Amino acid sequence: xxxxxxxxxxxxxxxxxxxxxxxxxxxxxxxxxxxxxxxxxxxxxxxxxxxxxxxxxxxxxxxxxxxxxxxxxxxxxxxxxxxxxxxxxxxxxxxxxxxxxxxxxxxxxxxxxxxxxxxxxxxxxxxxxxxxxxxxxxxxxxxxxxxxxxxxxxxxxxxxxxxxxxxxxxxxxxxxxxxxxxxxxxxxxxxxxxxxxxxxxxxxxxxxxxxxxxxxxxxxxxxxxxxxxxxxxxxxxxxxxxxxxxxxxxxxxxxxxxxxxxxxxxxxxxxxxxxxxxxxxxxxxxxxxxxxxxxxxxxxxxxxxxxxxxxxxxxxxxxxxxxxxxxxxxxxxxxxxxxxxxxxxxxxxxxxxxxxxxxxxxxxxxxxxxxxxxxxxxxxxxxxxxxxxxxxxxxxxxxxxxxxxxxxxxxxxxxxxxxxxxxxxxxxxxxxxxxxxxxxxxxxxxxxxxxxxxxxxxxxxxxxxxxxxxxxxxxxxxxxxxxxxxxxxxxxxxxxxxxxxxxxxxxxxxxxxxxxxxxxxxxxxxxxxxxxxxxxxxxxxxxxxxxxxxxxxxxxxxxxxxxxxxxxxxxxxxxxxxxxxxxxxxxxxxxxxxxxxxxxxxxxxxxxxxxxxxxxxxxxxxxxxxxxxxxxxxxxxxxxxxxxxxxxxxxxxxxxxxxxxx
Amino acid sequence: xxxxxxxxxxxxxxxxxxxxxxxxxxxxxxxxxxxxxxxxxxxxxxxxxxxxxxxxxxxxxxxxxxxxxxxxxxxxxxxxxxxxxxxxxxxxxxxxxxxxxxxxxxxxxxxxxxxxxxxxxxxxxxxxxxxxxxxxxxx
Numbered sequence: 027x028x029x030x031x032x033x034x035x036x037x038x039x040x041x042x043x044x045x046x047x048x049x050x051x052x053x054x055x056x057x058x059x060x061x062x063x064x065x066x067x068x069x070x071x072x073x074x075x076x077x078x079x080x081x082x083x084x085x086x087x088x089x090x091x092x093x094x095x096x097x098x099x100x101x102x103x104x105x106x107x108x109x110x111x112x113x114x115x116x117x118x119x120x121x122x123x124x125x126x127x128x129x130x131x132x133x134x135x136x137x138x139x140x141x142x143x144x145x146x147x148x149x150x151x152x153x154x155x156x157x158x159x160x161x162x163x164x165x166x167x168x169x170x171x172x173x174x175x176x177x178x179x180x181x182x183x184x185x186x187x188x189x190x191x192x193x194x195x196x197x198x199x200x201x202x203x204x205x206x207x208x209x210x211x212x213x214x215x216x217x218x219x220x221x222x223x224x225x226x227x228x229x230x231x232x233x234x235x236x237x238x239x240x241x242x243x244x245x246x247x248x249x250x251x252x253x254x255x256x257x258x259x260x261x262x263x264x265x266x267x268x269x270x271x272x273x274x275x276x277x278x279x280x281x282x283x284x285x286x287x288x289x290x291x292x293x294x295x296x297x298x299x300x301x302x303x304x305x306x307x308x309x310x311x312x313x314x315x316x317x318x319x320x321x322x323x324x325x326x327x328x329x330x331x332x333x334x335x336x337x338x339x340x341x342x343x344x345x346x347x348x349x350x351x352x353x354x355x356x357x358x359x360x361x362x363x364x365x366x367x368x369x370x371x372x373x374x375x376x377x378x379x380x381x382x383x384x385x386x387x388x389x390x391x392x393x394x395x396x397x398x399x400x401x402x403x404x405x406x407x408x409x410x411x412x413x414x415x416x417x418x419x420x421x422x423x424x425x426x427x428x429x430x431x432x433x434x435x436x437x438x439x440x441x442x443x444x445x446x447x448x449x450x451x452x453x454x455x456x457x458x459x460x461x462x463x464x465x466x467x468x469x470x471x472x473x474x475x476x477x478x479x480x481x482x483x484x485x486x487x488x489x490x491x492x493x494x495x496x497x498x499x500x501x502x503x504x505x506x507x508x509x510x511x512x513x514x515x516x517x518x519x520x521x522x523x524x525x526x527x528x529x530x531x532x533x534x535x536x537x538x539x540x541x542x543x544x545x546x547x548x549x550x551x552x553x554x555x556x557x558x559x560x561x562x563x564x565x566x567x568x569x570x571x572x573x574x575x576x577x578x579x580x581x582x583x584x585x586x587x588x589x590x591x592x593x594x595x596x597x598x599x600x601x602x603x604x605x606x607x608x609x610x611x612x613x614x615x616x617x618x619x620x621x622x623x624x625x626x627x628x629x630x631x632x633x634x635x636x637x638x639x640x641x642x643x644x645x646x647x648x649x650x651x652x653x654x655x656x657x658x659x660x661x662x663x664x665x666x667x668x669x670x671x672x673x674x675x676x677x678x679x680x681x682x683x684x685x686x687x688x
Numbered sequence: 689x690x691x692x693x694x695x696x697x698x699x700x701x702x703x704x705x706x707x708x709x710x711x712x713x714x715x716x717x718x719x720x721x722x723x724x725x726x727x728x729x730x731x732x733x734x735x736x737x738x739x740x741x742x743x744x745x746x747x748x749x750x751x752x753x754x755x756x757x758x759x760x761x762x763x764x765x766x767x768x769x770x771x772x773x774x775x776x777x778x779x780x781x782x783x784x785x786x787x788x789x790x791x792x793x794x795x796x797x798x799x800x801x802x803x804x805x806x807x808x809x810x811x812x813x814x815x816x817x818x819x820x821x822x823x824x825x826x827x
Binding site: 317320342347 | 796804
């Protein structure tokens with residue numbers, strides 16, 4: 027319907043309507059007219075009297091509709107005057123359309139003038155009230171859902187996409203983020219064209235670079251920055267719509283609807299998303315994200331650096347170079363808003379203040395406290411996690427460190443000490459990775475001043491690490507308990523170092539067998555002779571006197587056991603590598619066992635068991651030694667690296683110091 | 689109350705310079721530039737003492753007919769220079785010191801911003817607003 031066609035009164039100004047506008051206006055007009063027809067007595071007599079055959083809209087419903095546009099009464103009067111209704115006395119189609127267009131202009135902030143009609147304007151928005159269920163003005167989208175919107179969207183593919191999202195959005199949650207979402211009925215066409223193009227590009231670009239985190243955001247947030255003039259009119263409308271049409275969960279927020287900054291309010295779903303993102307950067311929700319970590323993260327949003335800098339300035343309330351959870355949510359929210367076209371505010375909106383965020387969303391805070399207790403109670407669990415994270419720092423060897431076959435507790439302690447060492451090393455290294463946040467979080471009280479944190483932590487950690495290394499080493503030495511001392515053997519025998527004794531025992535045994543000592547009885551002699559031969563063979567004079575001393579008492583013992591020694595000796599031959607402990611000298615070598623007689627068999631068996639135990643213990647000790655040696659070498663390497671880093675840092679510090687030499 | 693405020697980096701290039709709008713703003717730039725020599729002189733004079741003992745506030749650098757120039761150096765060799773109108777009767781030393789302290793605090797806030805690279809021009813709005821509050825408006 028062109029203005030010419032509807033121009034029963036040709037004096038009206040030429041009106042150019044876009045297709046969408048035409049449809050919208052015609053529908054509204056039809057409703058008003060229908061209402062007029064429905065209520066015969068409602069319209070003023072003039073209207074009924076007016077041009078017969080021409081459809082007119084009754085003043086009553088029209089007035090309701092105009093009031094629904096939430097414009098001040100004065101403006102409405104102006105509009106009615108301008109559109110010519112007053113002149114002609116009724117609302118014909120032309121007047122109605124003009125009026126609607128003027129309403130749109132007023133809502134967009136343009137002056138109510140005839141000239142405004144020449145501009146292409148967004149569709150006027152009307153608030154529906156619950157009482158007017160019959161006279162359904164305005165917000166056809168909310169009435170008819172997608173049906174009505176579809177004809178509007180023929181021209182705009184982008185807005186069509188948006189509509190789908192908005193529908194989903196309306197189904198899923200209450201869109202407080204976007205003022206336009208609530209009256210999405212008449213998606214403004216013209217003004218949105220450039221922005222929506224930008225938005226679609228934005229969407230595609232964000233989808234490309236950031237599929238996971240930002241996609242979830244897009245259905246949540248709807249464009250776009252409205253013209254500033256309209257912003258003022260919208261918030262009160264939004265509040266009304268919010269109160270009306272949204273779920274019960276919104277009602278508590280009505281108390282806070284003092285804030286006329288709906289775009290800056292974070293919904294529950296958004297909040298959860300932000301918290302998850304926070305946790306991905308920093309597992310402890312009560313701690314903070316360092317500046318560099320946050321910088322890397324926010325740079326992914328592809329906003330310009332000055333904008334990001336400004337957002338940081340807004341959100342980091344305490345200016346400490348780190349973001350706590352509410353600060354992070356505020357920053358994220360601002361980035362989201364900026365990406366969707368909202369101009370950044372001059373100051374941090376009250377709904378984004380950290381105190382407000384913490385108060386408004388107690389649940390995550392509770393989760394934070396839960397996490398706190400969790401983290402406190404289960405430090406051991408975090409450390410393995412830290413281990414995983416630190417793998418990329420080429421400390422995988424430590425994680426894969428073979429656990430020596432020792433006490434379990436000592437192993438855990440060792441691992442813990444190793445992880446602590448790694449954390450300390452990272453702290454010292456000043457590496458700007460996410461892991462740095464972990465040690466901060468792990469060891470230091472987050473309540474302490476964050477500035478001193480980094481400085482104090484390092485010297486503290488250094489001392490701590492040194493003690494932990496020592497403890498680890500000590501514990502490493504402790505577990506391999508010394509082999510059980512042969513208690514039944516001679517006291518002096520126990521002073522012998524069995525390890526040293528075993529090794530030369532092999533050659534010694536053979537040599538010992540050969541020369542039967544001339545001075546002593548043959549069978550029992552071998553032990554003595556062995557001892558003597560050992561004393562001769564082994565250049566270790568230390569042992570010689572002891573052995574000689576030992577040999578003397580054994581010589582006395584041996585003669586008594588001479589007769590049975592022969593067969594026993596043969597028995598003991600295969601047991602050559604298994605030393606006996608019954609006598610200190612006999613323990614020296616297998617053949618030394620020949621000195622023992624039958625009465626010693628039981629003792630010998632026990633001693634053999636002991637020997638086996640000793641040998642297993644020796645093996646374990648050797649393994650432990652190897653393990654610890656490896657550990658030592660690795661730690662030495664790391665120590666070197668740390669030293670180098672320290673030197674580099676000191677150099678930098680020196681450079682930064684003002685030059686005093688002149 | 690200041691007529692011109694400048695933040696100069698360690699390498700003696702300006703990070704931030706702002707003066708009240710007058711017809712010849714360039715003279716303020718010249719004044720700041722020449723004051724750098726005086727700053728260096730003052731630093732060197734104190735230089736024999738330990739760095740920590742050196743005071744940050746340098747005081748009056750040099751007076752001219754119309755203006756007085758005050759200086760302040762941070763530990764990282766970033767200099768703040770403030771030009772004050774001489775006709776402004778008796779701006780006390782304490783006031784100047786407090787102004788420099790505010791400048792220093794705002795500067796550290798700017799540094800805390802991870803998106804700020806040291807050596808960049810300072811474009812922080814908070815810093816701007818703080819400087820604006822310090823500068824007088826010429827009617």
